[in-house]
Amino acid sequence: MKALEQRSRTMISIQLNGQTRHGGCDNRTSLVDFLRHELGATGTHVGCEHGVCGACTVRVDGVAVRACMMLAAQAEGSRVDTVEGLARSAAMSDLQQAFKRRHALQCGFCTAGILMSCSDFLERLPDPTETEVREMLSGHLCRCTGYTNIVMAVLDVAASRRASAPAERKDHHA
Ligand code: FES
Ligand code: FES
Known part of the structure; x- marks a missing residue:
């Protein structure tokens, strides 16, 4: 005491x-x-x-x-x-939208933490392999999803950011 x-x-x-x-x-x-x-x-x-x-x-x-x-x-x-x-004003971030689209969450208990790891991961590694995504996710326990849909969501976001990057760079230098 x-x-x-x-x-x-x-x-x-x-x-x-x-x-x-x-x-x-x-x-x-x-x-x-x-x-x-x-x-x-x-x-x-x-x-x-x-x-x-x-x-x-x-x-x-x-x-x-x-x-x-x-x-x-x-x-x-x-x-x-x-x-x-993560969300800007009322709009969900691309990661959150991908999780929703790919059904990458069920109860959602693990989701906040996974989203924050993914946001750091994708900034450091914009073109990850599936193995690298799974290694990153190995630091998280999810009892519901079986992880596969989370992996697909992360790979979706990586691909769409890479696809939009050249256009953004062009705008920036215009
Ligand atoms: S609550 Fe922090 S790692 Fe589980
Ligand atoms: S969605 Fe339930 S623990 Fe991951």
């Missing part, structure tokens, strides 16, 4: 999906608990709480991380992107 009383509470601020947000945490508060309980960003889910299931995956300064394995205090001053930031 005494130890609990002695825990210090700190105010931190992060850039959550492009907005500055402040909140209090103690030394042991995980990033996922901070997001959900302090900032109300409940789109990120909590499963195993020890780095195995991937449900809690968010991006910190662009890199996919397990938010149950990172302390909130470590994220001070960082950009944190969660599933809530």
Whole structure:
């Protein structure tokens, strides 16, 4: 009890999906608990709480991380992107649309984390093989889908981004 009383509470601020947000945490508060309980960003889910299931995956300064394995205090001053930031205004992102089109989710518990891993993965590896997609997904547990439809959704997005890239470059240089 005494130890609990002695825990210090700190105010931190992060850039959550492009907005500055402040909140209090103690030394042991995980990033996922901070997001959900302090900032109300409940789109990120909590499963195993020890780095195995991937449900809690968010991006910190662009890199996919397990938010149950990172302390909130470590994220001070960082950009944190969660599933809530994927859609622009009312429109779903291409990844979200592909998941819907390919039936790549059922209960949806794993989906927020998988989407965040996929968004990091596709930026780093725009032309992945099926094997590479499956390796990336091996860090996530999904009890419903059997993964195949998720793989197809990710490959769809990679192909459509590559197809649209030359036109975008042309516009940019026009
Ligand atoms: S809740 Fe973080 S990896 Fe499972
Ligand atoms: S859709 Fe249910 S756990 Fe993945």
